[in-house]
Amino acid sequence: MHRSRGEKDETDKHVGLLKLVQVLSFLVVFVAGVVIGLVTSSHINQHFVSKAEIYSFVNHFSADVPAGKDGNCTVVRDCGKAEDCWSVKTFLRPKNLTHRMSDNELFWRASMVPKKEEFPYERVPKVAFMFLTRGPLPLLPLWERFFRGHEKLFSIYVHALPGYKLNVSSTSPFYRREIPSQQVSWGTVTLADAERRLLANALLDFSNERFVLLSESCIPVYNFSTVYNYLIGSAHGFVQSYDEPTRYGRGRYSRRMLPDIKLYQWRKGSQWFELNRALAVNVISDTKYYTLFKKYCLPACYPDEHYLPTYLNMFHGSLNSNRTVTWVDWSIGGPHPATYGEANVSVDFIQSIRNNGTLCQYNSETTSICFLFARKFAPSALEPLLKLSSSVMEF
Ligand SMILES: *[C@@H]1O[C@H](CO)[C@@H](O)[C@H](O)[C@H]1NC(C)=O
């Protein structure tokens, strides 16, 4: 009984096992079929996609460029030679200042501030020297001497007339530093536009920390290390901003700026500013107040003398020293400051700009250094300035 029952059980088991094997083999064949099908089709897809990519790559960019085999994003024309456009290096510092961005696009891009505080590289802060000029820079040899040996600590930007190229050798720090510019009419808002355009272009380099506006008639009166340490170490920007209760100050205010700008907030100051990065980002990001100046600050109101001093006074007063670091002589009276030529340059004169006994506020201390730059100097001043630069200005 036991056995036969056992035998029956055995046969039942055999039949069951056979069925199981059948089902399993069906399953195996089915799954294998599916897998093979999937693999084949994806292979074919991949094959076609990669062919298509190479084809469009070759189509878009000239054939002398090696085709990116793994689909790397490769910018060919804009960077000069084939370059990985995802590299952080390219993002941090555009090598080629020429671009086709409109002012709107440029200002938007320049207004971006990283949320993460640590940089993925060792950041050495730089000073951006921004030259606003119609054409040539007659005092260029003096500036080249000033910059020599400090290449890692500064960037140069030049806003000249559209299409104007500085005639400098490829070893000059001014070589290819012209930014895409537009026409400027002195006294109109296009002058303030050009200043903001310089700022925005300079902001694209994430190492730039301080931003100085200079003209073709400006000279440095201290050596580079003194200028660099003074600016980098300052807790404040240097934008002259004062209340002038005459027709040359308050007289230029327009009541049409109400209710956004009130008379008591109105300020005047020199066009030649110095800003830190945070202030510079705020300045190029402002549309509201700049638009009011564009509309209502018309001659005899000059946006370049009132926009920055007023805007900073309204919103960022505590970050401003309210004084300028660019010396100028208004003592002769009239609409233009004195211009100094060959006959006027002397050791005593330059020495008196560097230090005339007046003390200035610097952070929470006082210093005898009030001015780092001076204007206005005629082209004829170049030779005597070069002669005394090493003995008086220490460069
Ligand atoms: C793609 O980019 C990586 C990382 O930048 C680089 O190592 C690789 O050589 C690039 N490949 C091609 C084909 O350019």
Ligand SMILES: *[C@@H]1O[C@H](CO)[C@@H](O)[C@H](O)[C@H]1NC(C)=O
């Ligand atoms: C810089 O870019 C412009 C256009 O984007 C191009 O015409 C020019 O050749 C480039 N210059 C260099 C040195 O790559």
Ligand SMILES: *[C@@H]1O[C@H](CO)[C@@H](O)[C@H](O)[C@H]1NC(C)=O
């Ligand atoms: C550029 O400068 C060089 C040397 O200073 C001079 O020989 C040349 O004539 C200048 N070119 C132009 C177009 O001014």
Ligand SMILES: *[C@@H]1O[C@H](CO)[C@@H](O)[C@H](O)[C@H]1NC(C)=O
């Ligand atoms: C500059 O003026 C602002 C008012 O706009 C003031 O708050 C600030 O303390 C002044 N800065 C210095 C360094 O005196």
Ligand SMILES: *[C@@H]1O[C@H](CO)[C@@H](O)[C@H](O)[C@H]1NC(C)=O
């Ligand atoms: C520069 O020197 C000339 C000649 O001595 C003189 O006439 C002129 O007033 C001086 N200019 C200034 C701004 O001192």
Ligand SMILES: *[C@@H]1O[C@H](CO)[C@@H](O)[C@H](O)[C@H]1NC(C)=O
């Ligand atoms: C020194 O220069 C400042 C700024 O130019 C001026 O206000 C001051 O009167 C000068 N002081 C002397 C003693 O000349």
Ligand SMILES: *[C@@H]1O[C@H](CO)[C@@H](O)[C@H](O)[C@H]1NC(C)=O
């Ligand atoms: C730069 O000028 C400062 C004072 O203004 C001086 O102490 C320093 O030695 C000068 N540096 C060089 C390299 O001449």
